[in-house]
Amino acid sequence: MAKIITETPRLILREFAPEDALLLYQLNADPDVLRYTGDVPFASVDAARRFIGEYDAYLKDGFGRWTVLLKQGQNPVGWCGLKRHANGLVDLGFRFLQAYWNKGFATEAAEACLAYGFSVLGIREIVGRAGIQNTASVRVLEKIGMEFAGTDNLEGVGPAVLYCKKNDAL
Numbered sequence: 627m628a629k630i631i632t633e634t635p636r637l638i639l640r641e642f643a644p645e646d647a648l649l650l651y652q653l654n655a656d657p658d659v660l661r662y663t664g665d666v667p668f669a670s671v672d673a674a675r676r677f678i679g680e681y682d683a684y685l686k687d688g689f690g691r692w693t694v695l696l697k698q699g700q701n702p703v704g705w706c707g708l709k710r711h712a713n714g715l716v717d718l719g720f721r722f723l724q725a726y727w728n729k730g731f732a733t734e735a736a737e738a739c740l741a742y743g744f745s746v747l748g749i750r751e752i753v754g755r756a757g758i759q760n761t762a763s764v765r766v767l768e769k770i771g772m773e774f775a776g777t778d779n780l781e782g783v784g785p786a787v788l789y790c791k792k793n794d795a796l
Contacts, residue, residue, distance in 0.1 A: 637734055715753060
């Protein structure tokens with residue numbers, strides 16, 4: 627069974643498991659979900675399963691992107707989590723099935739990831755990046771207390787905004 631990372635009133639966040647392959651495939655097959663990501667669809671559910679099998683962030687960094695499940699019914703609805711880049715930057719990312727947009731799930735999961743990153747992992751600073759036109763993701767970053775820190779150019783996305791939150795406990 628995949629390791630549970632954290633919980634919120636409505637959600638469970640846990641490490642990816644092979645049974646998440648269909649979810650990842652569905653997320654990346656939706657052009658609206660991928661619009662501002664620069665990612666490409668998986669060729670198949672098996673390709674998504676291979677991605678999960680090769681995902682080494684948990685071992686390498688001690689954290690990564692996590693599957694988000696509804697507590698009621700345990701249905702997977704998306705993913706949210708942290709990612710360490712080669713330059714040391716830790717970013718917060720999230721992706722949800724369209725049926726779960728505009729219900730507060732991204733905000734709830736993102737807030738839990740920030741709290742986990744700061745209190746459990748002791749990360750000093752977490753950033754959030756979003757395409758300039760991705761107003762929904764920008765709203766999530768603002769709702770969880772991240773502050774505008776400038777603009778950036780994201781590979782495959784183009785012009786983007788950068789938000790940041792520092793760990794007040796450190």
